[in-house]
Amino acid sequence: MKLIRTGPAGRETPAVLLDEGRAVAVGELLDDYTPRWLAEDGLQRLAEELPGRLDRLPSFDPSTTRLGPPLARPGKIVCVGLNYREHAKEAGAEIPAEPILFMKAPDTVVGPDDVVLIPPGSEATDYEVELAVVIGRTARYLADDADPLAHVAGYAISDDVSERVFQMERGGQWDKGKNCETFNPLGPWLVTADEVPEPQALDLRLAVNGEVRQDSSTSDMIFPVAELVRYISQFMPLYPGDIINTGTPQGVGAGFDPPRFVRPGDEVTVAISGLGAQRGRFERALVEGDER
Structure with a gap:
């Protein structure tokens, strides 16, 4: 479904x-x-x-009609950094020995075609097409011989929007660059797991104003979906309605020389095979005193 x-x-x-x-x-x-x-x-x-x-x-x-996020009031959002081989290369980073985890607040989630707000003071707002995994059954300390995918309700498209200066240069915590309002467009659909029998064979694509920037496959993941569910369950329980953002492939704005970040008025389209497509517009966030 x-x-x-x-x-x-x-x-x-x-x-x-x-x-x-x-x-x-x-x-x-x-x-x-x-x-x-x-x-x-x-x-x-x-x-x-x-x-x-x-x-x-x-x-x-x-x-x-407007499409909202396909899941109402999600639980925690666990994100995985540097989980694509080619993305790690473009970032000049070593292949991680274990998944790199960070958290994103549920209130960053908006609809797939909603406006994404570039925060005041932003110098480097970036995009990241990602496969989102929605948990359907509690996963806690899964054993090596368990079936992690049996705990997955379904899959969706996530754009893990990031502000790179906030993320990397403002005190050492990625959270600052990951949790600005509207920084997680989700959807358009939640596709149930039975319709995605092989999550490691999905094509991902992202374009800015029609120019393709990211074009890859989940087959390039360093840690596949099943391993991510098992691994994360060792550190925190995954409950129904929790989301895992599984990482992004190469082609992010920070990976270009010079970097190519999004600007007000840019349109970002995001697609994953079988999961639909997003079409969002980036606009400057209004603050007190701005004309509305």
Whole structure:
């Protein structure tokens, strides 16, 4: 299934995208796609109930309305740094011996086509196409012989927007450059895990104003999705509704010489095979005293 949420920010309602490009509203079957809904086997119940209700549920064209993040009120967002071989090379870094982890606040999440705000004082706002993994079952201290992918509810596109000066030059913590408002467009869909049998064979692409900057595959990951779920579970429990941003391939703005960061008015399109596409615009964040 492809799960979507539509409507104004903060008032989205759940729907399911159909193969023919239509969608059906499923508000009669559930309140919203939340971590609690996932924890209570919501995906299985929806898969069982939906076929018999399709003819009676309201259908609509999702292209006529705003798409919100496909998951409401996500839990923690665990991010992985330098997880693509070619990206590590362009950064001049050694291949990590273990995954590099950092956190991103859930309130950075916005819809896939929402405006991304460049923060005041930014010199180096950057983009990062990433495969987002949404957890569906609690993963805690998974053993080496466990099946980590059995804990995955589905996959989505994430743009791990970053401010490189804040990240690298303002005191040693990446969090400062990763948690500005709107810095995690997510979606357009949450594609359930059964429709993504091989997460290490997905094409990723990102373009700025139509110019392709990132063009790679999840096959270039240093640590694949299954290993990331197992590894992270050794340090913190992963609960339903938590998200793992699995890293970005080469071609980020910081990787060019000179760097090529986004500017107000730039349009960034992001796509992953089978997971849809984002089309977001970057604009300067307004502060007190600015004209609105």
